[in-house]
Amino acid sequence: MSNETSLYNRVSNYDMWSRRNYLVATVGIAALSGCAGDNGDGTTEPEDGDGDGTTDPDDGDGDGERPEGVSAEEFERGPVPDVYISAMSLGGEQRNPDELEIKADVRFSEYEEAQENDAHQPGTCCANCADYIVDKNGDTFGACSEVEGYVDGEDWCVIYEVLPEPDVPEGMSEAELATAQLPAEYRTATSQAGEERDPDDLQSQEDVLLMESVEAIADGPAQPGQSCGNCAEFILDKNDDMWGGCAKVEGYIAVEDWCSIWEPVSEEV
């Protein structure tokens, strides 16, 4: 959005080398951790040795990583766990399991492969797509309101949809959004991963390099698959103005934003 674009312009003057190294320490490592999978029948699937609770990408079926106990067919075609069947996407679209595209038909792929597709715009991925449904069971995968099967935040497909840009709230200027006090319902609200917001203990948007996730991924400080929408600290929209908040950062925050203290929601749900 234009407000974060102006912030981005400010932070883009920072030294990129420093930002990248800071993020290797604060973001990259956190994004790699996880826990072992339990089948729910008292047994535990063997891990692939990388400690992330997923099967190994080189298991011979060519489907890449997937949650423990999920077959290649299920991963591709579903069904997804019950919690996703008719869940809402980041853009507010309800998933209808009877009206979904097949992954192959929408050129579904991981981010690295998506970059080879002429239709792919740098920085775009499921984590900043209006149709993405974030991880709700801690297996690192989410779902999609338009495409069947399991979906990771760093995936992409040709029907990618830009998240709608929130309007500046009435009586406020765009410049005020970064430092404005949020409406009462957000001030001590709980984030989507259960973190309570303390209005007296927040970082500034400038200090955490808040910007749009598409820009952050395209330019390097963010990894594909990261956005406020799938951050543990994000506080979902409570008053239908399309803005959210953050348990760690002051001001108005949009679901498509990102900052340098991003934390995967998967570790907390």
Ligand code: SF4
């Ligand atoms: S990019 Fe495609 S698969 Fe990913 S969330 Fe959007 S519509 Fe779904």
Ligand code: SF4
């Ligand atoms: S901590 Fe998370 S939700 Fe808060 S601004 Fe940063 S990325 Fe967004």
